[in-house]
Amino acid sequence: MFDEIIYEAENGRARITLNRPDKLNALTLKMQAELSEALWHADNDRAVHCVIIRGAGRGFSAGYDLAGAARVPVSRLDSSTDKPRGGRSVDDDIWQLERAQRYRMAIFDMHKPVIAQIHGPCVAGGTDIALLCDMVIIAEDATVSFPAGRNLGALPNQMWLYHVGPQWTKRLMLTGDSITGKEAAQLGFAMKAVPADVLEAEAEGLADRIVLIDPDILAANKRAINLGMELMGARTMQRLAVENDARGHQAASAHAFVKRVGEAGLKQALHERDSHFGDGRAKVNGPERRDPKGNLIED
Numbered sequence: 453m454f455d456e457i458i459y460e461a462e463n464g465r466a467r468i469t470l471n472r473p474d475k476l477n478a479l480t481l482k483m484q485a486e487l488s489e490a491l492w493h494a495d496n497d498r499a500v501h502c503v504i505i506r507g508a509g510r511g512f513s514a515g516y517d518l519a520g521a522a523r524v525p526v527s528r529l530d531s532s533t534d535k536p537r538g539g540r541s542v543d544d545d546i547w548q549l550e551r552a553q554r555y556r557m558a559i560f561d562m563h564k565p566v567i568a569q570i571h572g573p574c575v576a577g578g579t580d581i582a583l584l585c586d587m588v589i590i591a592e593d594a595t596v597s598f599p600a601g602r603n604l605g606a607l608p609n610q611m612w613l614y615h616v617g618p619q620w621t622k623r624l625m626l627t628g629d630s631i632t633g634k635e636a637a638q639l640g641f642a643m644k645a646v647p648a649d650v651l652e653a654e655a656e657g658l659a660d661r662i663v664l665i666d667p668d669i670l671a672a673n674k675r676a677i678n679l680g681m682e683l684m685g686a687r688t689m690q691r692l693a694v695e696n697d698a699r700g701h702q703a704a705s706a707h708a709f710v711k712r713v714g715e716a717g718l719k720q721a722l723h724e725r726d727s728h729f730g731d732g733r734a735k736v737n738g739p740e741r742r743d744p745k746g747n748l749i750e751d
Contacts, residue, residue: 456483458508459490464501464663465656466494473509478517479577481552487581488555495562501670502662503566504655505559505585511572513581515600518718545698549608553694556609559584560678563671565662569655570633571648576600579641583611586674588641589655591648594633596641599732602628603709603725605700610693614686615640620736628726629734638736 453459458469468490470477477483487505494500507513537544559566559581568585570578574596582588590596598607612621616639624631637645646654662670678686700706712721726732730746741749 454486454490456480457486457490459493461494461497461500463660464499465659466490466497466500466503468494468503468505470505470507470513473507475517476509476511476514476573477507477578478514478519479581480517481555484552484555488558491558491562491566495564498667500564501665501667502564502659503562504569504659505566505581506569506652506655507571507578509572511578512568512570512574512594513578514573515576515578515598518713542698542702545701546695549694549697550691553608553690556580556584557690563675564667565670565674567655567658568642569651570594570596570642571651573597577608580607580609580611583615583641584609587643587658589651589658590633590636590642590645591651592632592634592645593648594636594645595630596633596636597628597630597732598625599628599630599726601625602729603703603705605697605703605706606693608694608697610689610696611686612641613689614681614684624734627729627734628732629729630732631734631736635734635736 456470456472458467458471460467468487470479470483470487472478472480472483491503494503537547565586566584568582568588568590570582570588570590571594572591574582574590574594576598579596579598601607607625612625616624620639623629631639631641632645633642634645636642644654681687709721709725712724716724728746730742731748733748734740735748738751743749
């Protein structure tokens with residue numbers, strides 16, 4: 453059915469696997485469109501009670517595809533547009549960001565609960581996917597970060613505030629530093645962290661219990677909680693996040709990064725940006741002591 457995800461449904465659950473393992477499941481616009489379609493397909497299937505989103509290969513997702521794939525048309529109508537939008541104006545940028553956000557918001561808007569099963573790197577856009585899910589189960593040795601906040605813009609989805617709180621959201625967004633899966637659960641990014649070798653069993657076990665519940669009851673309870681979040685401004689915050697990200701794209705550092713990618717390639721540009729941050733880690737518990745290269749010194 454799909455090119456960049458795998459969809460399967462059995463035993464009362466649908467599993468959606470982000471399936472670009474050679475690119476660490478970097479999120480193209482096409483993948484996000486397929487994810488949205490699969491989510492609504494599951495929501496329309498009376499045999500499905502819940503959805504599990506996971507990643508193929510060595511991690512959940514490396515974030516949004518920065519190699520240009522996000523601009524590729526995803527439908528015949530896109531391809532036939534006489535004058536398609538690019539990214540030349542601020543409004544074009546906002547329009548493109550809002551289109552992708554609509555795909556991701558299916559996780560929040562659909563009636564049935566969604567579980568994120570996270571292993572390995574969960575970076576940038578991967579965190580946007582995870583935090584829209586109803587429950588996040590993460591491997592203890594996973595890594596969570598949004599390094600694009602160092603020079604490219606702001607978060608195009610802002611659910612961090614509602615799960616993690618303002619101080620740690622600022623600490624991680626303002627530096628792009630990473631935390632472990634165990635620390636992510638401590639801060640509220642995830643509901644629970646478990647050893648990597650039992651991650652799948654933990655997610656499937658939760659799905660087993662959800663399957664025992666009438667889907668209409670599941671929908672009533674999910675929507676009550678999500679409506680409460682909307683009353684706290686969660687949906688308005690998502691629209692504001694897109695506009696704020698477009699603002700961030702106008703920063704001199706963002707333009708300089710794009711130029712450097714054109715000159716030296718994405719891998720080199722990322723290395724030059726991130727090498728200043730040592731191991732790029734934050735420490736949730738205890739003081740952060742670092743060596744001269746910026747790497748954390750373990751107690």
